[in-house]
Every structure is written in C-alpha cells, then in structure tokens.
Amino acid sequence: MGDVTMSVKSITLDLLRDARETVRTSPLRVINTPMIPWCQTTLPLNIPCNIHIKLENMQRTGSFKIRGVANQFARRPKGGNFVTMSAGNYGKSFAYASKHYGSKGKVLMPETAPISRATLIQSFGCDVERVPMTCLMNVVNRCVQESNMTFLHPYDDSDLIAGHASLGFEVLELMPQPDVVVICCGGGGLLAGVAAAIKLSGCEKTRIYGVEPEGACTMYKSFIEKKPVGMDSKSIASGLAPPFAGTLPYELCQRYVQDIVLVNDEEIKAAVSTLYGAGLLVEPSGCAAFAAIANDRIPDIAGRNVVVILSGGNIGQDELTNFLD
Amino acid sequence: MGDVTMSVKSITLDLLRDARETVRTSPLRVINTPMIPWCQTTLPLNIPCNIHIKLENMQRTGSFKIRGVANQFARRPKGGNFVTMSAGNYGKSFAYASKHYGSKGKVLMPETAPISRATLIQSFGCDVERVPMTCLMNVVNRCVQESNMTFLHPYDDSDLIAGHASLGFEVLELMPQPDVVVICCGGGGLLAGVAAAIKLSGCEKTRIYGVEPEGGTLPYELCQRYVQDIVLVNDEEIKAAVSTLYGAGLLVEPSGCAAFAAIANDRIPDIAGRNVVVILSGGNIGQDELTNFLD
Numbered sequence: 001m002g003d004v005t006m007s008v009k010s011i012t013l014d015l016l017r018d019a020r021e022t023v024r025t026s027p028l029r030v031i032n033t034p035m036i037p038w039c040q041t042t043l044p045l046n047i048p049c050n051i052h053i054k055l056e057n058m059q060r061t062g063s064f065k066i067r068g069v070a071n072q073f074a075r076r077p078k079g080g081n082f083v084t085m086s087a088g089n090y091g092k093s094f095a096y097a098s099k100h101y102g103s104k105g106k107v108l109m110p111e112t113a114p115i116s117r118a119t120l121i122q123s124f125g126c127d128v129e130r131v132p133m134t135c136l137m138n139v140v141n142r143c144v145q146e147s148n149m150t151f152l153h154p155y156d157d158s159d160l161i162a163g164h165a166s167l168g169f170e171v172l173e174l175m176p177q178p179d180v181v182v183i184c185c186g187g188g189g190l191l192a193g194v195a196a197a198i199k200l201s202g203c204e205k206t207r208i209y210g211v212e213p214e215g216a217c218t219m220y221k222s223f224i225e226k227k228p229v230g231m232d233s234k235s236i237a238s239g240l241a242p243p244f245a246g247t248l249p250y251e252l253c254q255r256y257v258q259d260i261v262l263v264n265d266e267e268i269k270a271a272v273s274t275l276y277g278a279g280l281l282v283e284p285s286g287c288a289a290f291a292a293i294a295n296d297r298i299p300d301i302a303g304r305n306v307v308v309i310l311s312g313g314n315i316g317q318d319e320l321t322n323f324l325d
Numbered sequence: 326m327g328d329v330t331m332s333v334k335s336i337t338l339d340l341l342r343d344a345r346e347t348v349r350t351s352p353l354r355v356i357n358t359p360m361i362p363w364c365q366t367t368l369p370l371n372i373p374c375n376i377h378i379k380l381e382n383m384q385r386t387g388s389f390k391i392r393g394v395a396n397q398f399a400r401r402p403k404g405g406n407f408v409t410m411s412a413g414n415y416g417k418s419f420a421y422a423s424k425h426y427g428s429k430g431k432v433l434m435p436e437t438a439p440i441s442r443a444t445l446i447q448s449f450g451c452d453v454e455r456v457p458m459t460c461l462m463n464v465v466n467r468c469v470q471e472s473n474m475t476f477l478h479p480y481d482d483s484d485l486i487a488g489h490a491s492l493g494f495e496v497l498e499l500m501p502q503p504d505v506v507v508i509c510c511g512g513g514g515l516l517a518g519v520a521a522a523i524k525l526s527g528c529e530k531t532r533i534y535g536v537e538p539e540g541g542t543l544p545y546e547l548c549q550r551y552v553q554d555i556v557l558v559n560d561e562e563i564k565a566a567v568s569t570l571y572g573a574g575l576l577v578e579p580s581g582c583a584a585f586a587a588i589a590n591d592r593i594p595d596i597a598g599r600n601v602v603v604i605l606s607g608g609n610i611g612q613d614e615l616t617n618f619l620d
Contacts, residue, residue: 034361042356042385058574060367279383279576279608313574317616324612 007158008251013200016193019071019162020169026070028097030166033058035174035307042278046296051306053290054171057282057313061096063089063239064167064190064311071163072152073097082106083149085136087113088239088285089312090154095124106149108139116316133243155187156246164190168197171307178206179304184288184311185210185219185260186240188249194309195256207258209298211288213265216241220260222250236265239285239312261297263288270294272323275310284323286312332483333546338525341518344396344487345494351395353422355491358383360499360602367573371591376601378585379496382577382608386421388414389492389515389606396488397477398422407431408474410461412438413580414607415479420449431474433464441611480512486547489515493522496602503531504599509583509606510535510555513548519604520551534593536583538563556592558583565589567610567618579618581607 023030038051045051056064069090076082078101084094085108098105105126109118110133118128131139143149153160167190171178181198185191191210198206212220213235222228228250233241253260263271271287271294282290289308292298298306315323348355363376370376381389394415401407403426409419410433423430430451434443435458443453456464468474478485492515496503506523510516516535523531532553539557548555558566566582566589577585584603587593593601610618 029367031367032365034359034365036359036361040357040359041383042354055574058366062574276576279380279387281571281574281576317612317619321612 007248008255011158011162011196011252016162016165016169016197016200019159020166022074023067023070023163023166026074028066028070028073028100029060030066030070031058031060032170035171038308041280043274044294046294047302049301049304049306051293051301051308052175054167054307054309055280056167057280057286057310059312061089061093062312062314063093063283063286064164065089065093066096067166068157068160068163068189068193069093069097072157072159073101073103075159076150079103081147081149082152083108083140083143084152084154085109085140086154087117089314091117091121092314094152094154095121095126098126099124106143108136110136114316153246155189155242156248157189158248161189161193161196161248161252164193165197167309168194169201172198172201172203175305175307177203177305178307180298180301180306181206181208182289182292182298182306182308183208183210184240184285184309185212186216186285187242187244187246188219188253189246190309190311191219191257192246192249192252196252199256208256209292210253210257210260211292211297212260212262213237213240213268213288214262215265217260217262218242218245219250219253220262221245223254223260235268237268237285237288239283240288261292263291263295263297267291267295269323272315272320276320276324280310281313281315282310283312283315286310333550336483336487336521336525336547341487341490341494341522341525344484345491347399348392348395348488348491351399353391353395353398353425354385355391355395356383356385357495360496363603366575368569369589371589372597374596374599374601376588376596376603377500379492379602379604380575381492382575382581382605384607386414386418387607387609388418388578388581389489390414390418391421392491393482393485393488393514393518394418394422397482397484398426398428400484401475404428406472406474407477408433408465408468409477409479410434410465411479412442414609416442416446417609419477419479420446420451423451424449431468433461435461439611480514482514486514486518486521489518490522492604493519494526497523497526497528500600500602502528502600503602505593505596505601506531506533507584507587507593507601507603508533508535509580509604510537511580515604515606516552517547521547524551532595534587536587536592538583556587558586558590558592562586562590564618567615570605571615571619575605576608576610577605578607578610581605
C-alpha cells in the first residue's frame, strides 16, 4: 500500500510532460490523432453541446496502447528480454515495439484469444504462449524467475500510464478547458493517465468519466469497495474486460475521475454499427465512451464543452460483419 | 455548343455562394465534413508538404453527391416526379432526397449494378428499373415523354455542380490559399464544382488536379477553364489505396481513393513544401467488396 501511495505521488505534472515528450519523439512514430467536432459527422446527438471526438482509433497499431508502450520501452535498457500478458491491443503494441527496438519479447495470451491475434503477434517476432486465463500470472512469474525475463505490465505500470497521459495533453491543446471528458476503462491505464494529465494541468472544473461494460465493471466495483478489486469479467468488449482493476490506475482514478458509468453489450454493439455508418471504424472496446454519451449516461452535458475518446479501431472483418447485422 | 458556353458563364461566384447556402441549410442535413492534417494519420507520405485530407467519405449518404442533390431538389418544384440514371452514389442520394421531399422518383440502373444497390434505393421508396447500359438514355427519354417525368442528370447539371461547389468553399475556410487541390473525377461534377468555387474565389495560383482511373471520359467545359490537369491512376493503385486508408482507420470506397492514390504514387507534380488538399470523396463500400480489397 505504501508503494502505491508513493507511486501516485510520483505521478507529477513534470513526469507526465517528460513522458509526453518521449512519446512525441518516439521512434515508434506515435501520432497526435485528429480531434473532430461531432457536428462534422452524421452521428445523431440528443443533447446540444460543444462535443468533440478524439480519433484514437486511427493511432499507429490501431489503439492508444502504443503511447504507453513507447514510454515503457524508452525507459528500459536496450536489448531487453520482456514478457507480458495480453489478448489484445497491448500485445500488438508490445510486439510492434519489440520488433522495432530489437528486443526479445514473449506474450502470454489467454486460451480464449483468437488464433489470429497470436499469429499477428508472432509475425512481429514475439513468442506467444497460450494459457488458461487463471494461470497467466503464474506463467509470468515463471518466466521472470526461470528465464530472467522482465515483466511489462499491460496496464498497472507508471511508465505506461504516463505514456497514455500524452493523449490528455493533446486534448487540452485543442480544448484548454473541457467541462467533460469521457474515456473507456478496462484496466484503467488510459483513464488514469488522461485524467492525471488533465487535472494536474489545472483543470479543476473538468469532470472526467470512465466507462465500463456492465459485465466487466472492475473499476466501478473498486470505487464502491474503495480498493482495487477483480471479478469474472465478461463482455463483447474484450479489451475492457481484464479480471482486475489496476492498483495504480485505481489510486489515480480515485483522485482524478468524477465517476465510472456503465453501458451494456447491446449498447456497445449498436455503437459499433452507428460509428461505422458515419464512416468511423471503431472496435467494441473503443466505442464505450461514445455509447455512454449516446445513451445519456453522462450527466449535465447540455451546452458544455465535451470530449469523447474513441480508443481503438482493431476489429476484424468477421467480427465487424457480426456487429453490423 | 452555345448552350454550354452560356452555362459556363452562368456559373458565377454569386450563384455558387447561393448554392452553398442552400446546401448548408438543406433539410437533407448535409454536413461540413472534417478536414484533417495528413500528419495526424499513420498514412505514409513520401514528399514533405502541408497536406490535409477532406473526409467526404463521412458525408451523409456516404459521399459528396448529396451536396449537388440538395441543390437540385431545392430548386425544383415540390411534389415532382423525377427520373435519373445511376448505379451508385448519385442514385442513393437521389433516393434519400426523394423520400425526404416526398417526391416520386425512379432510378434507372445498368444491369451490371449489384442487386443490393437496387434494394437499397427501393428501400427509400424509389422505383428501380434495370436496363442494359446502352439503353439507359433511351429509357430516360421514354420516361420523360410518356410519363411526364423530369430528368435529373447525375453529373451534367448546373444545379448539381453548384451544389458540389460547396465542398470547395469549406476547403477554403480552413486553407484560404491552397497551392494544390486533388479531386477524383468520374463524370466531372465534383471536380468542376470545386474547381469553379476555388478559382472564382480568387485563388489564381491554386493548381487543381482531377484524377481518373485510366480509360475514363468526362464532360469538361468547366474543367477546361479551372483545372490544371487530369492525371491517371490504375486499378492496382486504387486497390492499394483502399487498403492503405483502411489500415489508417479510414473507410473509403475505390472511387473515393483516386485522389489519394495520385498523391501516394507521385502523380501530382511540385508538391514539396506546398499547401495541399486531397479529397476522399466517398465511403460506400460493401463488406464483401472491402474484404476483396484487403486481401
């Protein structure tokens, strides 16, 4: 617990600004993604407000994860031998970075992850081991102890969170005083980083909301129980369904996030379809914040300056066809 | 020939501004689409320049056609009985407008058009007749003469071209002095309208390029006057462009990619260090078609 408190205090504005510069100049070529006015899309809007959409689905590797990965890899020795666990976007960014930095990498994936994900990660030169979800951390520990690998956590890592925070600064460049910012929440790394960046920048009045699926609401439950908790997470938004809220993300969110709201799988499914109809390719996990706005889960937005983040666009053709039915 | 020259002279800045206002306030809810910096995408760029992308693929009905349609319908009597010919995006916009305005509409489609297109247009309440490509104009004439229908041309129409010109004004709002503007060219309606808007607004130095797939044709009085050159891209380059844009998170149909393909394949001269705008004109690509393109 002491470690965590120290970690929260170590997330200072200077640290985040450093990380932002690291991300901006990263050899992984992270981009400053477009932020467009909602009114310049054909998306329906129930409540008139000055709302913008951050198109992080257009980010390199298809999601925001590369921001955190860029900072993680930049701050570790070259020629490392890294291990991580992920079925999804973190694994993809990790593999991309490993290839670029020429480091050895191993990704542990739950057996439930699609084979295509394993193949993709292998194509970057990383080893993949598929294990039952409950065994993931055990295998991580074995890799660390027996093979001298360094564990890179996919969301509970201060370098990662600091890297994700770069997105928050980009929002503030275009909208210096947002009233409301809405962000998807899985392990909580993006939410924690962006919220910290915005609040530490002095935006006292900004209300930041995290959005989780009803069936995978670890941060929501953590807020209620006042400690990071886990659950048997289930959602079509697999990227938002890790079994535990991250410890550092939880502490940062407690400090900087207004509230966690929930959306259900049907609403996420409809959101994928609606966004696609407007010309935006967004994966289920990436749609949660939009779904929260579309389903009036965010209070007091009428006439406000609002930002919604579409966090990723990595959805396979087959999956997309299912969603568009 | 005299008629065409008069039409060209009638395309004045005032006319285009009027049309722009009509489009902007249209009940069809045409949107001012986003224009984003190329450097805010993961699209590769060979030649450093200040280049922006107009995301008309995000337009209502999935392409720019609704701009011209909005002006065409606004300037005709209500309760009309219209006929047109189109296999694609014009037909979709026409059908959408017919439904909204409560006018009767008939779309003649070439037999080669996918059934799904016909079904879509019918779902808006329009009649569809599928005819051999070579018979399209004959059937149009028959509808006009025998059924008293009014023909709306899908690209060779001054109201339509004036409506499309609204896109050009939107570009100038964000980039008042572009050096280069690159636009897809099919029938030439978009190219003509946007080029006229930009040139009549006083952008003497702006070079406007139209991009066609190799082997296309176009009516070109306006383009002759305002367009620098027409460049060509081939089907392989278009296919690769669909895939590249999709990889960057942008859903763009093959026709909509031509201008991007021209930039990506270095067909546009003298862009280094210039202010450039590329228009992605439409995003209506079916799932099956997209899968083929992404192989």
